[in-house]
Amino acid sequence: MRLSTLFLPLVSVVSVSALEQPKADQPTFSRGVIFTPPSDYNDPRVLYARSAQFADGSLIATWENYSPEPPAVYFPIYQSTDGGLNWKEISRVQDTQQKWGLRYQPFLYILPEDFAGYKAGTVLLSGSSIPTDLSKTQIELYASTDKGVTWAFVSHIAAGGEARPDNGLTPVWEPFLMLNKETLICYYSDQRANTTQGQKMVHQTTSDLKTWGPVIDDVSYTTYTDRPGMPTVAQLPNKQYIMSYEYGGGPAIPSSYSFPVYYKIVDDPEKFGSAPGISLKATDGTIPSGSPYVVWSPVGGENGTIIVSAHSNTDVFINKELGQGLWTKVATPEASHYTRHIRVLNDSNKLLIMGGGQLPPSTTNKVQLSVMDIIPVPVLCIEALGQCMIPCLRATHTLPEQDVFNLESKFLFDILRCRKPTLVNTSEIAVDFVEDEGRWKAGEVQRSATLLDGEIVHGGEDSAGFGAVKDDGGHGCVVGRRWREYILSPGVE
Numbered sequence: 001m002r003l004s005t006l007f008l009p010l011v012s013v014v015s016v017s018a019l020e021q022p023k024a025d026q027p028t029f030s031r032g033v034i035f036t037p038p039s040d041y042n043d044p045r046v047l048y049a050r051s052a053q054f055a056d057g058s059l060i061a062t063w064e065n066y067s068p069e070p071p072a073v074y075f076p077i078y079q080s081t082d083g084g085l086n087w088k089e090i091s092r093v094q095d096t097q098q099k100w101g102l103r104y105q106p107f108l109y110i111l112p113e114d115f116a117g118y119k120a121g122t123v124l125l126s127g128s129s130i131p132t133d134l135s136k137t138q139i140e141l142y143a144s145t146d147k148g149v150t151w152a153f154v155s156h157i158a159a160g161g162e163a164r165p166d167n168g169l170t171p172v173w174e175p176f177l178m179l180n181k182e183t184l185i186c187y188y189s190d191q192r193a194n195t196t197q198g199q200k201m202v203h204q205t206t207s208d209l210k211t212w213g214p215v216i217d218d219v220s221y222t223t224y225t226d227r228p229g230m231p232t233v234a235q236l237p238n239k240q241y242i243m244s245y246e247y248g249g250g251p252a253i254p255s256s257y258s259f260p261v262y263y264k265i266v267d268d269p270e271k272f273g274s275a276p277g278i279s280l281k282a283t284d285g286t287i288p289s290g291s292p293y294v295v296w297s298p299v300g301g302e303n304g305t306i307i308v309s310a311h312s313n314t315d316v317f318i319n320k321e322l323g324q325g326l327w328t329k330v331a332t333p334e335a336s337h338y339t340r341h342i343r344v345l346n347d348s349n350k351l352l353i354m355g356g357g358q359l360p361p362s363t364t365n366k367v368q369l370s371v372m373d374i375i376p377v378p379v380l381c382i383e384a385l386g387q388c389m390i391p392c393l394r395a396t397h398t399l400p401e402q403d404v405f406n407l408e409s410k411f412l413f414d415i416l417r418c419r420k421p422t423l424v425n426t427s428e429i430a431v432d433f434v435e436d437e438g439r440w441k442a443g444e445v446q447r448s449a450t451l452l453d454g455e456i457v458h459g460g461e462d463s464a465g466f467g468a469v470k471d472d473g474g475h476g477c478v479v480g481r482r483w484r485e486y487i488l489s490p491g492v493e
């Protein structure tokens with residue numbers, strides 16, 4: 001059966017399915033800008049960005065926002081409903097308690113289930129209320145039950161002294177929230193034990209969001225000048241938890257006082273204290289440092305993938321052995337930031353990397369983000385006859401061939417335009433639709449996807465293999481047999 005005779009029937013049939021299943025996949029992109037601060041903002045204008053994603057896929061972001069005072073500084077809340085491409089301000093979280101200003105280290109957390117009288121989907125925001133003269137610190141908890149549009153104060157978590165990172169001063173800062181069974185944990189950095197430790201890392205828990213339990217040590221070293229800080233925690237599929245942190249004075253970098261990245265792995269996320277800290281060192285010898293962030297994604301094999309970012313590198317560091325074994329350095333499209341927030345999006349092969357720039361002095365900071373594939377995807381290019389458009393299928397996971405169009409699995413593939421098509425052996429491009437005159441049979445799996453430029457591509461599968469056509473008004477192309485035969489080297493985008 002010659003391919004050219006298949007085009008029209010195939011196109012006409014699958015076009016119908018496009019109306020039934022339009023779907024906007026999570027885009028990947030580099031260095032999108034959320035907010036460029038005006039020049040009257042105070043140094044460093046913006047810093048320390050954080051995000052959250054709702055179940056409907058929409059995103060919110062916030063950051064340290066150094067607007068001219070008075071009025072007191074606040075945490076801006078920006079929203080994106082297109083996977084992070086476009087953002088708009090939807091609210092400002094104001095310091096309704098001390099009225100000092102919500103100044104440092106905001107953190108966003110969406111309740112994954114009902115908790116303490118709040119419904120799943122409630123956004124919690126923690127961060128430090130600090131006066132303009134930086135004389136005090138107060139880690140606060142606010143909540144929004146309408147996806148970030150309005151906010152209400154919930155409780156005070158921890159109070160400390162002057163907000164400067166000098167040993168002997170007593171600030172509390174850098175909160176990170178995580179629900180664990182019937183409690184919410186707030187991890188943070190704590191300088192209040194100022195006779196014994198420059199800084200340590202601790203947590204407190206609450207079961208009602210109102211009252212917080214005792215301060216429990218998570219990372220605490222005996223050398224006074226050691227400064228472990230910046231806790232972030234991720235749950236692993238074996239029910240363990242990994243905490244990443246910077247270890248000011250850590251022995252992994254003996255040549256100078258630095259902040260090498262360390263991590264701890266525990267069974268109980270309230271018991272990091274006794275676990276040993278492990279230095280993160282990549283296979284190429286890189287020891288990342290400064291303000292790390294850890295997340296876990298289910299993609300990448302039986303253990304999924306642990307991903308750690310740090311200030312020192314535009315790369316991320318990944319581990320596929322549950323935190324044992326090797327860490328590999330992987331390039332990302334996002335710039336260096338003082339803290340590079342990372343998030344595994346609901347399309348779990350997509351990593352968001354967000355930052356607010358560098359510590360002061362800086363007049364160039366802006367809030368920006370990139371979204372990249374965690375597992376570099378195999379690229380499948382299809383080139384049929386001369387008249388054929390050239391869609392390019394990129395499977396986002398390595399899947400058994402029969403799963404390519406499995407409707408049960410989310411986000412199985414992206415279809416992108418091939419700017420630089422790579423040839424498939426055209427003699428293999430043939431589909432045996434003879435029995436059905438080239439039409440998709442009723443009940444066959446069909447999928448469609450929207451290209452980044454808005455065009456729609458359809459795919460389908462029958463016993464002979466699968467096909468893909470671009471909805472360009474009559475022309476299309478189709479391949480058959482087994483999709484693996486057509487996987488070519490990456491690099492087409």
Ligand SMILES: *[C@@H]1O[C@H](CO)[C@@H](O)[C@H](O)[C@H]1NC(C)=O
Pocket residue numbers: 024025026054055056057058082083346347
């Ligand atoms: C994931 O996000 C997309 C939009 O980016 C949304 O349409 C979809 O409903 C979300 N799915 C889940 C399971 O959260």
Ligand SMILES: *[C@@H]1O[C@H](CO)[C@@H](O)[C@H](O)[C@H]1NC(C)=O
Pocket residue numbers: 161167168169170194195
């Ligand atoms: C610890 O903090 C207290 C309260 O700010 C201060 O009075 C004291 O001098 C500090 N101690 C050291 C060793 O810096």
Ligand SMILES: *[C@@H]1O[C@H](CO)[C@@H](O)[C@H](O)[C@H]1NC(C)=O
Pocket residue numbers: 301302303320321322323324325
């Ligand atoms: C998964 O993690 C375990 C424990 O570290 C390790 O033994 C195993 O090799 C890992 N599997 C893969 C595919 O890396």
Ligand SMILES: *[C@@H]1O[C@H](CO)[C@@H](O)[C@H](O)[C@H]1NC(C)=O
Pocket residue numbers: 425426427428
């Ligand atoms: C193309 O595929 C056919 C059939 O599988 C094979 O005989 C031929 O050698 C291939 N040509 C190239 C250039 O690979």
